[in-house]
Amino acid sequence: VxxxxxxxxxxxxxxxxxxxxxxxxxxxxxxxxxxNKFVFSSQNEWWRELEKKCQDNKKIVQAMSADVSTPLNYYAVFHNLYEALPDNCIIVSEGANTMDIGRSMLFNNLPRHRLDAGTFGTMGVGPGFAIAAALYCRHYEPNKRVICVEGDSAFGFSGMEVETMVRYKLPITVVVVNNSGIYTGMEPEIFKDIQESGEITKVTPPGCLSSVTRYDNMMSLFGRVGFFVQTVPELKKAVNEALKIKDGPTIVNVIINPTADRKPQTFNWLTESKL
Known part of the structure; x- marks a missing residue:
């Protein structure tokens, strides 16, 4: 449908x-x-197999969500982020794993309360969507908050829209889920060694970004504060403090494991390009 x-x-x-x-x-x-008086038995083999797969998936996700060891994984971040969010906020999300996993972990109870890059994964739309959503909230639902959840690569496309948010005093909480890369990054020491191993433009993997980039420091450009997060308690505290800010945006920069990945998928078409 x-x-x-x-x-x-x-x-x-x-x-x-x-x-x-x-x-x-x-x-x-x-x-x-x-x-037509259709009845589908709960004992049907297909239904029982589907129910088992649902329960198996649930157990895997619960285990990953409960693993709060550092560096953090996506599921632990999203589970604890969702618990800290206000009810019925507008969630904007974009990224690779960040958007894909976020769709199943950051829930919405109301229609038109999730904005993301859509089927073709067009990166760079997140901050603009968040600005539009925040302007709507200002005029029609002033108590509703906008949470913009960005992968670090996605944030790189239009991250300077933070200046627009500051200029118009839009209280958007930008959460950057930072794995230092596109799908995967590298630990700072490994990244440094690789870049020193040869001609930097030839040896640097194109999918890797600068390690542990301090996106939170962008807020200092505007005389404001950002939050640098490496643990779950720091995440909860940062989100709570960010939501107290009513006259402009802030950035919560969450460092996760550069090799963190999504739950293994049974079918290749679930992860292949749709182009």
Whole structure:
């Protein structure tokens, strides 16, 4: 079920593709099932296998969320970040693993409260989306907060929009999930050794960014404070303090393991490019 027609059959061809908003589509499907007295047994082999996979996935994610050893992993960050967020805030998210994992860890109870890069993963849209959302909140829902969760690579595309946020005094909390790379980065010592091993433009992996970049220090350009985070207690404290700021943005720079990854996927098409 997809509201936008051109998104139907994206990546994998659907057996049945319905262009509709979710609510009327589900209502009509349920009405048809009830009219035909359709019953699906909970003992069906397919259903039992699906239920087992759901429980197995849940256990894996719970274990990763509970692992708060440093450097942190994505799941521990998102689990504890979500617990610190105000109810029904608008969540903007973009990045590689940051956006993908965030979709399953940072939940929304209301429609139109998640903005991200969409199917094609167009990086750089996050801060602009957050600015638009914050302007909406200023005029129509002044008590609602905007949380902009960025991978460090994604943040690099349009991070200086922070100046726009400062200029218009928009209270956006920017959380940079910093693994020092695109999908994977490197520890500072290893990154330094590799760059010194030959011609720097030839030996530096294109997917690696500068290690442990202090994006939080960007706030000092405007006489404001950012937060540098390496542990879960620091994350909770930083988010709580950031949400107290009402006259402008701040950056919470969360350092995670440069080799942190998403939960293993069973099917390759779940992670392959959709272009």
């Amino acid at each position: 997809e509201g936008t027609g051109e998104e139907l059959h994206n990546s994998v061809k659907s057996e049945v593709a319905i262009q509709s908003d979710m609510k009327p589509a589900v209502a009509q499907i349920l009405e048809g099932l009830q009219r």
